[in-house]
Amino acid sequence: MKRKRIALLMCILMLVSLSLNMGSVMAGDEEHPEIEDRTRDVRFTGYFPLWPQFFVKHIDIVSAWFHEDSENPDYLYATLKLRDLNSVTDTLEAIYMISWTYNGGTYEAIVKLHPEGIAYGGYVISINDGERHEYCEGILDEETNCITWKVPKEILGDPTSGEVLTNTFAYTDLRCTEESGLPRIDLFKDLTWNAKTTQDYTLQY
Ligand SMILES: [Ca+2]
Ligand SMILES: [Ca+2]
Secondary structure (H helix, E strand, O other): OHHHHHHHHHHHHHHHHHHHHHHOOOEOOOOOOOEEOOOOOOEEOOOEEOOOOHHHHHHOEEEEEEEEOOOOOOEEEEEEEEOOOOOOOOOOEEEEEEEEEEOOEEEEEEEEEEOOEEEEEEEEEEEEOEEEEEEOEEEEEOOOOEEEEEEEHHHHOOOOOOOEEEEEEEEEEEEOOHHHOOOOOEEEEEEHHHOOEEOOEEOOO
């Protein structure tokens, strides 16, 4: 009887320790992305297959995932991984975006890069009742080829644990800059309509 009690006590201690450890781990990661896109699939104007692809690899989406940090529970992190991210573009404007819907609203986290560097470090457009632009930090990391947005959850109306972000989607676009005076049409695009996987994200905190 005594042995059984000790075994039960040890099981409880192990479960408590496990749940404490899980609380400090960032949810969502590169190994389990919400979106896994195909590579070498950038298209001319978004519609026509393109070959070769080497000159557009900086807008080729590899994957995208959401994550959170138990020590910063007021933020939602959204990360977009490219095949070969450059923080400076050659001549064109590069647009990077992750979008999702939550509570009837659509949200788009965006970063724009220009030939001279970052044009917009990051912002979120909330398309609920008309567009609302909110600044949020966009972090570029050329080593990991990732852009990460640090989205204050208050922009989304302070969602709580267990609520779900749906219609997750990512998109990149190369087009002429405003300064060029050329038509601002979309020249090269990668969208995740053809992704291998697209999943919802359940908020952890
Ligand atoms: Ca791609
Ligand atoms: Ca794609």
